Amino acid sequence: MSNLVVVESPAKANTIAKFLGKDFTVVSSYGHIRDLSPKAFGIDVANGFNPDYVVPEDKKNLVKDLKNATKKASSVWLATDEDREGEAIAWHLCAVLGLDPQKTKRIVFHEITKNAILEAVKKPRYIDQNLVNAQQARRILDRIVGYELSPILWKKVKPALSAGRVQSVALRLLVEREREIIAFTSTSSFRITGQYKSAHKNSAEFTAELNERITDKDEARNFLNLCSTATFTVGDIKTKPAKRFPAPPFTTSTLQQEASRKLGFSVAQTMSVAQKLYEAGKISYMRTDSVNLSATVLNASKEIITSLYGAKYSHTRQYTTKSKGAQEAHEAIRPTYMDQSSVNGTNAEKRLYELIWKRTVASQMKEAEIEKTTATVTVSGSPRQLIASGEVILFDGFLKVYAESTDDDSDENQKNMLPQLTAGESLAMLQMFAVERFTHYPPRYTEASLVRKLEELGIGRPSTYAPTISTVLNRGYAVKEDRPGTDRNFIQLTLVNQKVTEEIKSETTGNEKSKLFPTDIGMIVTDFLMNNFDDIIDYNFTASVEKTFDEIAEGQMEWTKMLSTFYKPFHKKVEDSLKNSERSRGRRELGIDPATGRPVTVLIGRFGPMVQLGDNTKDEKLQFASLLKHQYLETITLEEALELFKLPRKLGQFEGHEVTTGIGRFGPFINHKGKYYSIRKTEGEPFTITFDQAIAIIIERRELEKNKLIAEFAEKPGLKVLNGRYGPYISYEKENYKIPRAVAPESLTLDECLRIIESSGKNNHNRQSKSSSRPVNKKITRSKSKSAKKASGSKQVKSASVKKKPASVRAKKKTKK
DNA sequence: CAGTGAGCGAGCTTCCGCTTGACTT
Numbered sequence: 094m095s096n097l098v099v100v101e102s103p104a105k106a107n108t109i110a111k112f113l114g115k116d117f118t119v120v121s122s123y124g125h126i127r128d129l130s131p132k133a134f135g136i137d138v139a140n141g142f143n144p145d146y147v148v149p150e151d152k153k154n155l156v157k158d159l160k161n162a163t164k165k166a167s168s169v170w171l172a173t174d175e176d177r178e179g180e181a182i183a184w185h186l187c188a189v190l191g192l193d194p195q196k197t198k199r200i201v202f203h204e205i206t207k208n209a210i211l212e213a214v215k216k217p218r219y220i221d222q223n224l225v226n227a228q229q230a231r232r233i234l235d236r237i238v239g240y241e242l243s244p245i246l247w248k249k250v251k252p253a254l255s256a257g258r259v260q261s262v263a264l265r266l267l268v269e270r271e272r273e274i275i276a277f278t279s280t281s282s283f284r285i286t287g288q289y290k291s292a293h294k295n296s297a298e299f300t301a302e303l304n305e306r307i308t309d310k311d312e313a314r315n316f317l318n319l320c321s322t323a324t325f326t327v328g329d330i331k332t333k334p335a336k337r338f339p340a341p342p343f344t345t346s347t348l349q350q351e352a353s354r355k356l357g358f359s360v361a362q363t364m365s366v367a368q369k370l371y372e373a374g375k376i377s378y379m380r381t382d383s384v385n386l387s388a389t390v391l392n393a394s395k396e397i398i399t400s401l402y403g404a405k406y407s408h409t410r411q412y413t414t415k416s417k418g419a420q421e422a423h424e425a426i427r428p429t430y431m432d433q434s435s436v437n438g439t440n441a442e443k444r445l446y447e448l449i450w451k452r453t454v455a456s457q458m459k460e461a462e463i464e465k466t467t468a469t470v471t472v473s474g475s476p477r478q479l480i481a482s483g484e485v486i487l488f489d490g491f492l493k494v495y496a497e498s499t500d501d502d503s504d505e506n507q508k509n510m511l512p513q514l515t516a517g518e519s520l521a522m523l524q525m526f527a528v529e530r531f532t533h534y535p536p537r538y539t540e541a542s543l544v545r546k547l548e549e550l551g552i553g554r555p556s557t558y559a560p561t562i563s564t565v566l567n568r569g570y571a572v573k574e575d576r577p578g579t580d581r582n583f584i585q586l587t588l589v590n591q592k593v594t595e596e597i598k599s600e601t602t603g604n605e606k607s608k609l610f611p612t613d614i615g616m617i618v619t620d621f622l623m624n625n626f627d628d629i630i631d632y633n634f635t636a637s638v639e640k641t642f643d644e645i646a647e648g649q650m651e652w653t654k655m656l657s658t659f660y661k662p663f664h665k666k667v668e669d670s671l672k673n674s675e676r677s678r679g680r681r682e683l684g685i686d687p688a689t690g691r692p693v694t695v696l697i698g699r700f701g702p703m704v705q706l707g708d709n710t711k712d713e714k715l716q717f718a719s720l721l722k723h724q725y726l727e728t729i730t731l732e733e734a735l736e737l738f739k740l741p742r743k744l745g746q747f748e749g750h751e752v753t754t755g756i757g758r759f760g761p762f763i764n765h766k767g768k769y770y771s772i773r774k775t776e777g778e779p780f781t782i783t784f785d786q787a788i789a790i791i792i793e794r795r796e797l798e799k800n801k802l803i804a805e806f807a808e809k810p811g812l813k814v815l816n817g818r819y820g821p822y823i824s825y826e827k828e829n830y831k832i833p834r835a836v837a838p839e840s841l842t843l844d845e846c847l848r849i850i851e852s853s854g855k856n857n858h859n860r861q862s863k864s865s866s867r868p869v870n871k872k873i874t875r876s877k878s879k880s881a882k883k884a885s886g887s888k889q890v891k892s893a894s895v896k897k898k899p900a901s902v903r904a905k906k907k908t909k910k
Numbered sequence: 911c912a913g914t915g916a917g918c919g920a921g922c923t924t925c926c927g928c929t930t931g932a933c934t935t
Binding site for chain 1: 911912913916925926927928930931
């Protein structure tokens with residue numbers, strides 16, 4: 094007589110098994126076990142939206158194991174999460190395992206502790222069909238939106254694109270921000286600061302800033318001139334106490350943001366490192382939107398804070414989750430053992446764990462007490478005032494452990510201490526500056542700041558933030574990259590020794606690191622959706638459907654009724670736009686080429702954005718050129734477009750062959766006798782580089798090439814010993830082989846080389862056959878991990894579901910270095 | 911490694927949310 098308990102995650106199954114003892118077997122469902130069939134539409138709309146649920150290929154073995162376990166058990170307990178998705182998983186389990194939803198015990202844990210679990214087992218309930226129906230409505234609505242919109246894009250924009258309730262809004266955010274940046278015009282004004290000193294003995298100097306910006310340079314200069322002879326007096330001094338409170342413990346999205354800012358992790362990287370920590374039992378579950386901490390953690394925190402910093406640093410706080418639909422079933426992300434301030438593991442694991450530990454501890458600490466002081470400095474002969482402000486930390490509190498960082502950590506906002514000042518005292522002015530400052534365009538999104546925005550809008554869930562970003566990138570809707578800034582001059586006026594001098598200085602601006610840039614395709618898709626389905630990618634769409642899902646969950650609305658209310662007008666729009674909307678290719682007429690009188694057009698071509706010279710309705714030979722990497726279809730000018738036709742450029746004859754320059758997939762190059770030489774940034778650009786410069790580059794590269802060859806053998810012309818970036822190696826039949834450290838590469842004989850190749854175990858023919866059979870073999874023979882074994886008896890074998898990638902993808906992966 | 915590009919059309923592509931794996935230079 095045994096009890097079978099099903100939870101969602103194998104790691105959770107492990108811990109629960111310990112609490113429940115021998116009479117219970119705890120297994121995991123690994124999330125959902127059924128879904129709408131992926132190939133077809135999967136919904137019979139005419140038949141009450143009847144869904145066609147199937148067990149995915151890679152879950153079939155798991156389901157088989159679960160069925161076996163069910164047969165052996167005298168009683169089954171469904172202990173999936175207490176939310177819409179968890180309830181639906183339980184319901185699908187019933188359907189698949191042949192259990193009666195109204196008779197099978199359903200339990201939920203609010204906390205993974207022995208007590209909470211034993212309590213839960215004492216009062217089981219049954220499946221809540223309303224909650225299940227809310228999930229079905231959610232699932233089916235997403236399928237309808239995704240599978241009806243995507244094919245329109247295939248027809249009207251480009252094949253293999255996609256649209257969805259979440260990803261299309263994420264993309265819209267990027268596109269709209271980019272357009273704000275494009276439309277932004279920077280203005281400048283003068284920020285005036287002065288350094289002063291009080292007459293007190295040993296008084297420190299301090300900085301004060303004018304309480305307004307002056308736009309006109311002459312006016313700024315006049316003010317400094319006035320200051321050169323003015324007297325400066327301390328006006329008001331105001332001190333007021335302030336408090337700073339710790340941030341709540343981590344949720345998925347705040348963890349992603351802080352790991353991005355403090356550790357430079359990508360959103361996906363954060364999740365995979367957190368998963369490792371979770372599986373090792375170091376932290377609680379990492380996909381959560383709750384800031385809740387269990388009573389056990391609160392107590393443990395109090396103890397650890399008291400022992401490390403003293404009782405006055407401890408302050409127990411219970412945070413409540415603001416966003417609706419948040420599940421108190423999960424806790425915030427926090428250490429499993431509060432007394433462990435660090436862990437063993439990879440560098441990334443250590444750093445992420447420390448961040449989590451500090452954030453959790455800080456959240457249970459006393460607020461910091463601060464004294465803020467502002468003093469005005471009056472200027473004789475002028476109504477203008479300067480303001481000096483300073484901050485003193487009276488009690489550091491949680492700041493001892495952790496300070497949250499912000500997206501714009503500019504040093505201009507740093508607050509220092511002010512020296513002791515008294516109202517009415519006169520000050521010595523040491524120097525003053527008027528520095529031209531420019532307004533900055535709104536910040537581009539990073540992965541993490543996009544996640545924050547989505548969460549704010551209530552769009553997406555902790556388990557989907559990282560995959561959503563990946564989708565937007567994988568569809569080619571956006572790219573994540575660094576872009577160097579440009580140099581900009583600014584004016585600085587300096588007043589020292591009663592003299593005002595002016596100089597022009599230079600700074601770099603607009604440098605972007607790991608930012609998301611929408612592509613032309615991303616913009617075209619967003620425009621298309623805005624024109625035809627603005628209600629779906631409305632920022633409030635998710636929020637409003639969530640409201641009706643809640644009504645379904647509470648039994649106040651029928652789920653099929655909700656769906657048909659949505660479907661009718663939506664589907665009509667789908668049909669309309671299929672019939673009536675234009676093909677969207679971002680086509681734009683730039684004007685007429687003055688040289689030839691032919692029209693210049695930009696549009697998306699088969700291989701991306703391009704410029705076309707000539708009219709394709711007339712019978713003339715068209716000319717094409719690709720846009721450069723950072724040019725947008727919607728902003729490129731006629732002049733810039735015409736420039737693109739100048740490549741490839743002929744520079745002249747060298748050694749009897751033409752030297753040309755161009756820009757290819759891998760950047761700018763020089764071509765001579767069929768050989769390509771990359772032009773580095775510092776060496777010039779293909780549009781302007783001179784013949785002599787190009788020859789110099791060719792000769793330099795040949796010299797490098799010469800040094801590259803260490804040895805070759807007449808008997809085997811294809812085999813070479815070469816000097817590469819990573820040291821000497823053997824090149825043979827398009828493969829490279831490492832030479833062992835102990836061997837001197839110059840003295841290698843042909844036989845020795847062949848032996849190295851032999852012993853490396855890679856040989857062209859072997860490799861190819863291996864690459865096609867490898868995935869299947871590997872997966873079957875792979876040993877099961879300890880936790881998974883215990884959780885589900887035997888883990889699902891994915892071999893049957895391994896999709897063969899198209900040859901092109903495989904080849905690309907192989908040759909990629 | 912550095913090409914191509916219009917238009918036509920066969921046959922392919924696609925959603926969100928739960929989970930954890932799986933390649934290798």
